[in-house]
Amino acid sequence: MGKHSARAPQAEREATGEVPVVPAAAARGAVRTDPWEPVGRSAVRGPAIGWGVIGRQGGRPPAAPASPPAPARDGGGRRAARGGASGGAHRAGGGAVRTVTGVAAAVVTAVLAVVVAGQVEDGTESRAQARTQDADRGRGGDTMGAASRSDSRPTPHGGAAVPATYDQKMALKYPLDRAAKGSGEFSVVPGHDKAPGKGEVLRFRVDVEKGLPLDGALFATAVHRTLNDDRSWGHGGTRTFERVSSGPADFVVTLASPGTTARWCAKSDLDTTVDNVSCDSAATDRVMINAYRWAQGAETYGDRMLEYRQMLINHEVGHRLGHNHESCAKSGALAPVMMQQTKFLTTDGNTCRPNPWPYPGR
Incomplete structure (x- = not known):
């Protein structure tokens, strides 16, 4: 009676599903080899066991048991009752408890496995990407990081465009209408350029017609450099040229529009309108340089603008x-600088080559 009554409550509780059947080995505290088999009420901690397995196996859940667990036995080692309503309820209820608990643990563990595996993969991928980017930078690859470093590097002249040189500016053509007319008023180009050579010193001033879309300072520099070149009129130290912006001057080199040039040349009975050319207005102090020719050159020189000027x-x-x-005088020879080279390079059946210098050095 006492022995039977001691087992009866346990059997009833097992039959109603309140307490899952505990294997004998687990009851004695033996180490479980199947982390997915619940042990009494500790089955709720099944996922914790699963985490340990995941950590050791790289995020893969363990395989399902090869065979179902052995039938539970009562406290005396005898199998639980098979017959009767209570026996049927035990198999249905107890099996359901174990099944539900095992499935819940498997689901939770599977979810955690995916999360942990994702974290592991993300970390691995991030490290791989970092190594790839570092390698690309080392090889000069085009990466965002490399571009940022490149953008932060200082550039020549603080990132501004490098100024064009004198020769580069003098080699360019500039837009100007061949029939352009200006204000008729002049501005003196400021500054002073000393006479660099020996011999007679000739002083000149540079005037530019107001409103011309041309670089007056470049024009003044060109006049001073050209006249003081040893191939020019100071050849051999016979004379040298000094640019002034105030005081007396031997002549005034003037850059003017075609219309203004024509008016000043007409004062010395010279007509520049036919071929749109320049002149030395000998009756005045002005040497007139036609701005259209200065800007656009002539067919005889083509794109050789520096030499033409x-x-x-x-x-x-x-x-x-x-x-x-x-x-x-002779075909194939350099044209004399006093030949009207803006108009032509051929006279009396002889064609010469363009030449800007009185003493070119042949």
Whole structure:
């Protein structure tokens, strides 16, 4: 009676599903080999066992048991009752408890396995990406980080465009209408350029017509450099040229629109309108340089703008110094600087090559 009554409550509780059947090995505290088999009420801690397995196996859940667990026995080692309503309830209720608990633990553990595995993969991928980017930077690869470092590097002249040189500016053509007319008023280009050579010193001033879309300072520099080149009119130390912006001057080199140039040349009975050319207005103190020719050049020189501008200065100042027009004496020879090279390079059947210098050094 006592022994039977002691087992009866346990059997009834097992039959109603209140207490799951505990295997004998688990009851004695033995180490479980199947982390997914619940042990009494500790089955709620099944996922904790699963975490340990996941950590050791790289995020993969363990395989399902090969065979169902052995039938539970009562406290005396005898199998639980099979017959009767209570026996049926025990198998249905107890099996349900174990099944539900095991499934819940498996689901929770599977979810955690996915999360942990994702974290592991994310960390691995991030480290791999970092190594790849570092390698690309080392090889000069085009990465966002490399671009940022490149953008932060200082650039020449603080990132501003490098200024064009004198030769580069002088080689360019500039837009200007061939029939352009200006204000007729002039501005003196400020500054002073000393005479660099020996011999007679000739002083000149540079005026630019107001409103011209051309660089007056570049024009003034070109006149001074050209006249003081040893191939120019100071060849051999016979004379040197000094640019002034105030005080007396021997002549004034003037950059003016075609219309204004024509008016000033007409004062010396010279017509520049036919070929839109320049002149030395000998009746005045002005050597007139036609701004259209200065900006656009001539067909005889094509794109050789630097040389054309040097010729233009030397030719008109040559008139001021007393030199008259010359012609081509021999085909293939350099044209005399006093030849009207803006208009042509051929005279009397001879065609010369363009030449901007009185003393070119042949």
